[in-house]
Amino acid sequence: MNRRKLQVALTSATSELLPTSVVELRMAFRRSLIRFRQLQAHYQPEVVPLLAQLPSIGQDFDTVHETSLLLPSSLPPETLSKCSKRLVSMERELRIGQCRDSLAQLRTKLTAQARLLKHKFIHVRHQVPNTRARSLLNRINEKIETIATKYRHALAMLQALDKRGASVWRLEFLELRKQDVRCLSQAELPDAPTQARAEELHERTLLNGGITPEGNRTVSWIWRGSLMGSSEGQGHDEYSEG
Amino acid sequence: MKSYANTDYVVVRSTSHNPETKKVASYDIMCQWSVNLRNRLREFPFKYAETLDDKIVARVVPKFHLAAHKESCRIDFSLNYEPGVGRSDMEGPERTWFGLQGGGSTKDQGPGYWSDAMDDKFGHWNWSKLVRLGGFIFSSSHTITYLYSQVHSFQRSTPTPSLNQPLIRMSSPLSVSASPRKHLIRGRQESSPGSATGVSPILTSTRLLVCLILSASRSFLIHILSGPSELEIRRRLTLEEEQDEAMSTAIDSVDGFTQTKYLLYGLDLEEQRCVPPGLALCSRN
Numbered sequence: 001m002n003r004r005k006l007q008v009a010l011t012s013a014t015s016e017l018l019p020t021s022v023v024e025l026r027m028a029f030r031r032s033l034i035r036f037r038q039l040q041a042h043y044q045p046e047v048v049p050l051l052a053q054l055p056s057i058g059q060d061f062d063t064v065h066e067t068s069l070l071l072p073s074s075l076p077p078e079t080l081s082k083c084s085k086r087l088v089s090m091e092r093e094l095r096i097g098q099c100r101d102s103l104a105q106l107r108t109k110l111t112a113q114a115r116l117l118k119h120k121f122i123h124v125r126h127q128v129p130n131t132r133a134r135s136l137l138n139r140i141n142e143k144i145e146t147i148a149t150k151y152r153h154a155l156a157m158l159q160a161l162d163k164r165g166a167s168v169w170r171l172e173f174l175e176l177r178k179q180d181v182r183c184l185s186q187a188e189l190p191d192a193p194t195q196a197r198a199e200e201l202h203e204r205t206l207l208n209g210g211i212t213p214e215g216n217r218t219v220s221w222i223w224r225g226s227l228m229g230s231s232e233g234q235g236h237d238e239y240s241e242g
Numbered sequence: 243m244k245s246y247a248n249t250d251y252v253v254v255r256s257t258s259h260n261p262e263t264k265k266v267a268s269y270d271i272m273c274q275w276s277v278n279l280r281n282r283l284r285e286f287p288f289k290y291a292e293t294l295d296d297k298i299v300a301r302v303v304p305k306f307h308l309a310a311h312k313e314s315c316r317i318d319f320s321l322n323y324e325p326g327v328g329r330s331d332m333e334g335p336e337r338t339w340f341g342l343q344g345g346g347s348t349k350d351q352g353p354g355y356w357s358d359a360m361d362d363k364f365g366h367w368n369w370s371k372l373v374r375l376g377g378f379i380f381s382s383s384h385t386i387t388y389l390y391s392q393v394h395s396f397q398r399s400t401p402t403p404s405l406n407q408p409l410i411r412m413s414s415p416l417s418v419s420a421s422p423r424k425h426l427i428r429g430r431q432e433s434s435p436g437s438a439t440g441v442s443p444i445l446t447s448t449r450l451l452v453c454l455i456l457s458a459s460r461s462f463l464i465h466i467l468s469g470p471s472e473l474e475i476r477r478r479l480t481l482e483e484e485q486d487e488a489m490s491t492a493i494d495s496v497d498g499f500t501q502t503k504y505l506l507y508g509l510d511l512e513e514q515r516c517v518p519p520g521l522a523l524c525s526r527n
Contacts, residue, residue, distance in 0.1 A: 032511055042496045043504045071508050090479055090505055097472030098509075104471075172469075 030064050033057055040070065046082040047075065073157035080161075092161045098154035099173045103222055106147045106181065113140050114183040148181050180220045246275055250282050254291045261290035266300040266324070268332035270307045273315045300324050305331040341367055476506060 034057055041048055047070045054067055068074055072088045073095065080088070120133040155173055162169075174180075204213045249269070257265070269275050276295075283291045303311060303319040311319070321327055342363050348356050470478070483502045494501065 029511075029514060032514070036508060036511055039496055039499050039504045039507070043501055069508055069512055071505070071512070084501070087501060087505060090502060091509075093475050093479070094472060094505070094509060097470060097475040100469060101472045 026064060030057060033064065033067065033069075036069065043087065044070070044072070044083060046079055050075075050079065071157075073160045077163075088161060092158065095154050095158040095161065096169050096173075099151060099158060099169070102147050102151040102154065103173075106144065106151065106222060109140060109144050109147060110181070110183040113137065113144065114185055116140065144181065148176055151176050174221050176222070180222060182220050184219060184223050246282060249275060250279075250286075254283070254286050254288065254294065257294060257297075258288070258290070261294060261297065263297065264299045265297055266302065266327060267298045268302045268304050268321075270304060272301050272303045272319050273311065276301045300327065302327070302332060304333045304336075306333050306336070338364075338367060480506075 037051065037057070040051075050070060057064060057067070072080060072083045072091050075083065116133070116137055120130070120137070124130055124133045155176070158169065158173070201213070205211065253267075257263075267276075279295045283294055286292075301319060302321045302324055303315065305321055308316055308320060317323070321330060321332060342360075345359065345363065348359055351359060479502050483500055487500075499507065
C-alpha cells in the first residue's frame with residue numbers, strides 16, 4: 001500500500017469509520033511523534049519557534065500523519081544554517097543511501113514486472129487465470145509506485161540539503177520522471193530536438209508497422225548506473241590493437 | 243591442486259600442436275579452475291605449457307552453466323560480454339551426449355573394450371562433422387557477403403569519426419562482388435600488405451560489429467549498488483559516533499538517544515508514516 005492510498009484511507013473517513021488497525025497505527029505514530037518532539041527540542045533547538053506554528057499533536061488526531069517532522073532537510077534556509085552541521089551532513093549521507101537503495105529496488109521490481117507481463121502474454125489464458133495474473137501485476141505495480149515515490153522524496157530532501165555545488169551525487173541521481181520508470185526492454189522514443197525530427201520519427205514508426213525504429217530507442221537512465229563510473233570505455237582498448 | 247589434474251592434462255595435451263594460437267577457453271567451473279592455472283601449468287614437463295595461459299585470451303563459462311553461478315561470475319565470465327565470440331553458447335561438449343547413445347551400454351564392458359568403444363564413438367562423431375564441414379563453409383560464404391553489405395551501409399550512415407577511426411582498419415572501400423568465393427580470396431590478399439595490423443578485413447569488420455554490440459552491452463551491465471547502501475551508512479555513522487564518545491568524556495544523550503540515533507529515529511518515523519508496516523492487514527478488514 002502506498003502513501004497516497006494511506007492518506008486516502010486516513011483522510012476520507014472520520015475516526016468512527018476507520019478500521020481498528022489504522023486507528024492503532026495512528027496512535028502508535030502519535031506516541032512516537034511526541035517522543036520525537038521531546039528529543040528534537042534537545043538536538044534541534046532552533047526549530048522550537050517553528051513547532052509553535054504547527055497544529056498541536058494533542059488536538060488534531062486526523063491530521064497527525066501530515067505533520068512535518070522538521071528534519072534538517074525540510075527546514076527553511078535561515079533555520080537550516082543554525083542547525084548542527086553534523087546532523088545536516090549525516091542526513092545528507094543517509095538520503096544518498098535511500099536514493100541508491102530505492103533505485104536498486106526499482107530495477108529489481110521492474111525486471112519482475114517485465115517477466116510477469118511476458119508470462120501473462122505467453123501462458124495465461126481464460127478469465128480466472130487472467131484475473132489472478134492481473135492482480136499479481138497490480139500488486140507489483142503498487143510496489144513500483146511506492147519505491148518511485150520514496151526515491152522522489154529522498155531526492156527532494158537531498159536537493160534541499162545540498163542546494164548548490166557540483167556534488168558527485170548529482171551525476172548518480174537524476175530526476176525520476178514518469179517515463180523513466182521502465183524496464184530495460186521497454187524502450188521509447190527519445191525526446192525529439194525539433195518538430196521536423198519528431199514528425200520524421202512518427203512517419204518512420206508508422207512505416208515500421210507501429211514499432212519504433214530500432215536505432216531510435218533509448219534506455220532509461222536508471223539502468224545506466226553512476227555516470228561517473230570509471231569502467232566506461234575500458235573494453236575498447238583490448239580491441240583496437242587488433 | 244590435484245582435483246584439476248585431469249582437466250589440466252587434457253588442456254595441455256590437446257593444445258600441443260598449436261600452442262601459439264590465441265584461444266577462447268570455456269569451462270563449467272572456469273571461475274575456480276583459472277585461479278591458480280599458471281602455477282599448475284609450470285609443473286608440466288613441456289616448455290610450451292608454462293605460457294599456455296597467456297594464449298588463453300578469454301575465459302568464459304558456457305551459457306547454460308553460467309546461470310547457476312553467482313552474480314560476480316555472471317559478469318566476469320559471461321559470453322555475452324566477451325568480444326569476438328559471436329552468439330556461441332560453448333555448450334558443444336554437452337551435445338555429444340545425445341550422439342553417443344547407441345551401440346550398446348558401456349556399463350558391462352571391461353576397461354580396454356570400454357576405451358576402444360568410446361574412441362570409436364568419438365571417432366565417428368568427428369568424422370561425420372568433417373563430412374558436413376564443406377557444406378557449412380560454403381553456406382558461411384553467403385553470410386560473409388551479407389556481412390560486408392551490412393558493414394558498408396553502416397559506414398555510410400555513420401559519419402561519426404570517434405566510432406570509425408579506432409575500430410575500422412580497412413584498406414579500401416568495400417564493394418560487394420558477385421561471386422562470394424572471389425570476394426573471400428580478395429579479402430585475404432588485401433590483408434597481408436594492406437592493413438598495418440595484419441588482421442584480415444573480414445576479421446576487422448566482424449570486430450567492428452562486435453565492438454558496437456559490446457559498447458551497447460556495457461551500458462546494460464546492471465550495477466546493483468554504486469556505493470554503500472542506506473543500512474551500511476547507518477552502521478558507519480553509528481560506529482563513528484561510538485568512536486567519538488570513546489574519545490571524549492562528556493556524553494551527550496537524552497533517554498539513551500544520541501544525536502545519530504535521534505536522526506535515524508526521525509527517518510524511521512518518516513518511513514512509518516509513508517508505508518506503515520502491517521497496513522496491508524488493515525486493508526482486508
